[in-house]
Amino acid sequence: MAHHFTAYEVEELLPELKASLGLRRFIDEEGNEVQKVPLGPEPLMRMYITMVRARILDEWLLRLQRVGKVALHAPNVGQEAAAAGSAMALREEDWLFPSYRELAAYIARGMNEEEILDRAMANIDDPLRGSEFVVYGHRKYNIVPAPVPVGSQVPLAVGAAMAAKILGHSVVTMAIFGDGATSRADFHAGLNFAGVFRAPVVFVIQNNAWAISMPSRRQTAAKTFALKGVAYGVPGVRVDGNDVIAVYTTASEAVERARAGEGPTLLEAVTYRLGPHTTADDPDRYRPREEAKAMEKFDPIRRLGKYLKARGIISEKEEREIWSEWGERIERIVKRCYEKPPLPPSVVLENVYSEPTWNLEEQMRELEESLEVMKELGIGVE
Amino acid sequence: MPVTNMVQALNSALREEMRRDKRVVVLGEDVGKRGGVFLVTEGLIDEFGPERVIDTPLTEAGIVGVAIGMALYGLKPVAEIQFIDFIYEAFDQIATNLSKIRRRSGGMFSAPVVIRGPCCGGVKGGMFHSQSNEAYFVHTAGLKVVMPSRPYDAKGLLKASIRGEDPVIFLEPKVLYRAIKEEVPEEDYVVPIGEARVVQEGSDVTIVTWGAMVYKALEVSKIARSRHGWEAEVIDLRTLFPFDKDAIIRSLEKTGRLVIVHEAPKTLGLGAEIAAYVAENAIELLKAPVARVTGFDAPFPLAHEKLYMPNEARIYMALSRVMSY
Known part of the structure; x- marks a missing residue:
């Protein structure tokens, strides 16, 4: 006999539906607090510096690609909050399964500029030994190198989370991927397993509006990507992905929920890819320049900077110093990595x-x- | 005759077939406004509209599965896989449905889909933009597999593939997309599936190869001629399955020596099948053991791709080996 859901049971789903149709944010694009920020200066500064480092490094990687020192680069520009905010919610023992556009997430996990640049240049110290371009990962930081075919890491994150649970470890895994990846079979298989086995995993969709030339409405007819969780029994939450405070706070709640044995969460971070898909792409072929230009005002770093200044956490002078100090530091590292010899043929x-x-x-x-x-x-x- | 590169030749093949036959549709990721990442489908959406040039969601399983359904119903879909390295999500559809639906339905249904996409290395594309995975498809009964090495063949073979009744995996060596330009006829023609091409005649040794390796083989044949006076016959297989066994045997009747060159890894690569065919059917023609020069049995690397792929030195080593046996 088929079960009729009671009004109460239907009602129970409503908060989940609301969260997956909402857009959680703490600060607006001008850095004004729209909801009480539950964080003190220390984590906020950590977020800011992580994003600044990623932005500076991103610009270097573009330049290094142009001179042929880096084979390919997928800029993270504009999406630093979504990457940094979600990865910062993890503990050291947790695992990250990123995609290939998560520069700020690797930094948030502790990977330093030298390790990233050695990787990008595939030089003698490349931790991935010249195997592939554009992807990063390191055993030391529990970052599993991304597969270039998008989304295929989603079930891997679920499997690792199930393994941690089976072994009795208090470890959470996180998969980060784009809106395009939600079209692939692996996304659906992964979410389904996660729901069925209540795996301690957090899925982060970086909805950056574009999958190469395809706008996100070509990936789904659903109202939001977060809504996709509902059908798998995985709560979905939609947040302003350019508000690092919203991403971090929501991801932290999801990570702790997973750690407490309450199962997976699907987080949709609504952001925007300010740059090309990769250095091999030409967005002028499909996207009006004015669109990307207009989106610059939502820049997550500028936004957090404004908030930090308004709250008196940093002055304008300190803000400039952060940029110039990290700029000089990273330039020195670039120069050092540039001179390193290539990998031997035997690789x-x-x-x-x-x-x-x-x-x-x-x-x-x-x-x-x-x-x-x-x-x-x-x-x-x- | 206009001089075109391979991208333009493929584009005109698609355009002409779409004009000729309303049932021909194109689908894939970024094939519309973007014109495909290599611009093979550039401008088609302007002429034929979004109903026949379909920008799909990002899923190869979906693209190929839907193309099979379209073909069952009577369309002639040409599905683009953005890089052939991304095809594995669709492999279930290819192995389960595309290759077997004719057999599975007692011949009542068929799915003449053309799956085309850029393949092979030489562009510093790393592990997932460089693969030569033709052997999986050759090994899957029910599929035809094609790989052109020049614009003329690309256009003629794509037309033949679209007009055929069987599914075709159409592999385009991306390193050749813009590297080779030649005259390509404007009038309608096809290059029949299953026919190899003798690129260069020779009497001492046969080099069987395909894709971008054709040019490497020609390069080495020059070195061999100037250093030793050896005359190499170079055969471009063009169709990998059903491959032109007669062309290979005809050549071996002259030369008695066989070197097979392919980018794909050695173990169970198509070279193994060709060598086994010759061993089974024409071993008496051989004056020396067959030699294979291939990609190594390792994933395609980012670093040192030139050493991983068959290069002039390794082809020269194989020629020297069979010539001095």
Whole structure:
């Protein structure tokens, strides 16, 4: 006999629906407090500096890509609040499964500029050993390197969360991905598992309005992305993704809910991709310049800066100093990383299995011989 | 005849087929206003509208699954996979439905979908913008697999694929998109599926290859000629399945030596099937063991792709080996 839901049961869903249709924010784009900010100066400054570092590094990565030192870059510009705010909600022992546009999230997890730049330049100290471009990750920080095909990390985050639960660890996992990724099968499979197994996982959708040339309305006919959680039994919350306080506060609540055994949350951070999809993209082909220009006033760093000044946490002079100090610091790191030698040729056959199989040993000999023959024929290795 | 590159040749093949046959539709990520990330579908939406040039949500499983449904109903969909490295989400649809629906339905239904997309390396694209994954599709009965190496073939083979009755995986070496320009006829023509092309005649050794490796093979054949006087015959397979076995045997009757060059990894690459075919059917023609020069059995790297892919040195090493056997 089919079950008729009682009015009470239907009513129970209403707060969830409201949260997934709302837009939670604490400060508006001019930095005015629209809701009591529950944070003191320390976490607010940490957020600000994390975003400043990401922005400065982002500009360097663009420049380094242009001179051919970095193969590809996916700018995080304009989305720093969504990335930093969500990753900062995690504890050290938690795990992050990012996508390829989360510069501020890696910094929030403790990755430093040198590790990021070594990775981007695929030099001798690249922690990922020249395997791929545009993605970052590190065992030390529990950041699993993103797959370039978007969204395929979503079930991985769920599986890791289930494993932590099975092993009795008080560990939460977080997956960050874009609105485009919600169209892929893995997103749906991952959310479904998370709901069924009440996995301690937080899903963060960075709804940055564009998946390359496709506006987010081409990814879903639903009113919001957060609403998608409801059908999987996963509460959805929609926040102003350019208000780092809203992202951090909401993500923290979700992380603690997960840690307390109350299951997963789907967080939609509404933000905007100010730059191109990647350095290989030309947004002028599909997006009016005026649109991106008009969105600059929602810049999350400018917004938090205004709030910090209005609350008297920093002065205008201190704000300038933060930028110039980090600017100089990062420039020194860029110069150091720039001079590092490339990876050795043998990396192409590394890390395929735990131990090289016989075919790889054979192919290593072929590679070594080919280096000699290249010299003989006058062919360069680059 | 206008001189065009491969992107323009593919674009005109799509445009002409869409004009010729109202059932031809194009679907994929960013194929409309953006014109595809490599501009293969540029301008099609202006001529044919959003009903026939469909910007889809970001899901390869959806793109291919929906294309199969469209084909079952009678359309001729050409589905773009933005990079062929992203096709794996759709692999279930390809292995379960696309390749088997004819057999599964006793021949009553078929899904002549063309799935096309940029493949292969050489553009410093890293692990997921460089793969040569043709072997998965060759291994899946029910699919035809094509890879052109020049604009003329790209246009003619794409037209033949669209007009055919079977599903086709159409692989476009992205490094050649703008690198090769040649005269391509404006009048209608097709390049039949299943026919290889002898790019260069030679009497000492046969190099069977496809895609961008055709040019590497030609380069090495020059080195071999000037250093040793060896004459290499270079065969561009063009259709990877059903491959032109007769063209290979005809060449071996002249040369008796076979070097196979492909970008895809060695183990169970298409080179293994070609070598096995020759061993089973024409071993008496061989004067030396078959040699393969391939991508290594490792994921495609960002660093040192030139060393990972077959390069002139490794092809030269293989030629020297079979010639001095």
